[in-house]
Amino acid sequence: MENKDAEGTKFLDTVMYYYDKAARHTGLSKGIIEQIRHCNSVYKTIFPVEIDGEIHAIEGIRVQHSHHKMPTKGGIRYSIQVSEDEVKALATLMTFKCAVVNVPFGGAKGGIKISPRSSSPKTLEKVTRRFATELIKKNLIGPAVDVPAPDYGTGSREMGWIVDTYMTFKYGDTDAQGCVTGKPVGLGGIRGRTEATGLGVYFGIREFLCNEEDVQKLGLTTGIAGKQIIVQGLGNVGYYSAKFCQENGAKIIGIAEREGGIYNENGLDIEAVFSYRTEKGSLLDFAGAKNIENSASMLEMECDILLPAALENQIHEGNADRIKAKIIAEGANGPTTREAEEILLSKGVIIIPDIYLNAGGVTVSYFEWLKNLSNVRFGRMGKRAEEAGYKRLVNAIESSTGNKITPEERIQLTRGADELDIVRSGLEDTMIEAFREMREALRQKPELSDLRTAAFYIAIKKIGLSYEMMGIFP
Structure with missing residues (x-):
């Protein structure tokens, strides 16, 4: 446990280092810089839960980093190794992540010290509902206050339990479904949320690879086609990131996974690997692939893009000098330590930072929150009107040209946008515009030197403006 606490502290120190590195370029007053730096509130609670006939004391934590925008937003992770500094670091990253992609939330994060793998669904439900109750009692959750989401060890099931508990306490509140995001669609969730972070990772990598000037410096060609990728972590983010990259x-x-890794220079079928691991419980011995006993060593193998999508501090001063990837695409939160980043940048490696690259989840969570507040599914009011307009256009083209299109073509040409189409379009636009904003900041201020510093710089400037507009500081 002490080791995990130390890891959490190191993670927080790394985030603060990146913050300080960018903040000195912003021109903001010392007071505003200091205000943005600190977490606004930390709530820790110990609550009793009956498990197998015995009472257990469970520890939960919720950190709200910044109230410059409300509500605050961030996931709840379940792990026996959750630490206060780790949650603080993640909440801080959420603030900057939201600002980078222009999502109007402050950052937050939460955690419960429990093992989701060794706990029964019944136990997890009890713990989840009781933690939700503790947050409700302290007015620390709500669609206008603080909106949790899934994180490591949690998913739509846990969010469903939370929203059900909240709606029980807040009976009659028409906005109540907006108290959490990442819910099942039937409980007010949104289509496209499950794959959102991984799809956002793909969009971010694709956008970087569109810039010929940048990729030529790495000895690469533009476009994602043909790029060799090594993925660490085959959870939600790793799987969908790899899936969309492979499809394109x-x-x-x-x-690489906890049990080991697999390698094939000719490529691995990500769908087949995922199905195999789901069935067997392990990647190892996948047909046509070479087993790698020490999965950590895979971070050091030759590839164009290394995609760490597991936990923080995976790339550190002990292995950074041996990493051969040209691009590190941070699907996970905080996978690269400050010492490792200095080594990698000195080698000319490009790091696409977490506070931009994995912001797809919070972006689509924002769309879900908007859906809950409006109480209407995206596409519901416009889809058929769009289709009617497209049909009139197709009919007019057929009439004027005398050419008939096939029934299959007619279906494709006249289809209106549904919720999934709208969500993915909004996510794509968000990732494109945010990347261009980072790149423009680098062009205007070369002293920022790298994409992470540019991202932090942009975020701090936006947050600082919010505080200035509040009139809190002279």
Whole structure:
């Protein structure tokens, strides 16, 4: 446990280092810089839960980093190794992440010290509902206050339990479903949320690879097609990131997980690997792939893009000098330590930072929150009107040209946008515009030197403006 606490402290120190590195370029007053730096509130609670006939004391924590925008937003993770500093670091990253992609939330994060793997669904439900009750009692959750979401060890099931508990206490509140995001669709969730973070990772990588000037410096060609990728972590983020990259022509040559890794220089079928691991409980011995006993060593293998999508501090001063990837795409939160980043940048490695690259989840969570407040599904009011307009256009083209299109073509040409189409379009636009904003900041201020510093710089400037507009500081 002490080791995990130390890891959490190191993670927080790393985030603060990145913050300080960017903040000195902003021109903001010392007071505003200091205000943005600190977490606004930390709530820790110990609550009793009956498990198998015995009472257990469970520890929960919720950190709200910044109230410059309300509500605050961030996931709840379940892990026996949750630490206060780790949650603080994640909440801080959420503030900057939201600002980078122009999502109007402050950052928050939460955690419960419990093992989701060794706990029964009944136990997890009891713990989840009781933690939700503790937050409700202190007015620390709500669609205008603080909106949790899934994180490591949690998913739509847990969010469903939370929203049900909240709606029980807040009977008659028409906005109550907006108290959490990442819910099942039937409980007010949104289509496209499950794959949102991974799809956002793909969009971010694709956008970087569109810039010929940048990729030529790395000895690469533009476009994602043909790029060799090694993925660490085959959870939600790793799987969907790899899936969308592969569907658009990338080659997934290696996958690392806790039990080991697999490698094939000709590429691995990500769908087949995921199905195999789901069935067998392990990646190892996948047909046509070479087993790698020490999965950590896969971070050091030759590839174009290394995609760490597991936990924080995976790339550190002990292995950074041996990493051969040209691009590190941070699917996870905080996978690269400050010492490692200095080494990698000195080698000319490009790091696409977490506070931009994995912001797809919070972006689509924002869309879900908007859906809950409006109480209407995206596309419901406009889809058929769009289709009617497209049909009139197609009919007019057929009439004027004398050419008939096939029934299959007519379906494709006249289809209106549904919720999933709208969500993915909004996510794509968000990731494109945010990347261009970072790149423009680098162009205007070369002293920022790298994408992470540019991202933090942009975020701090936006948050600082919010505080200035509040009139809190002279």
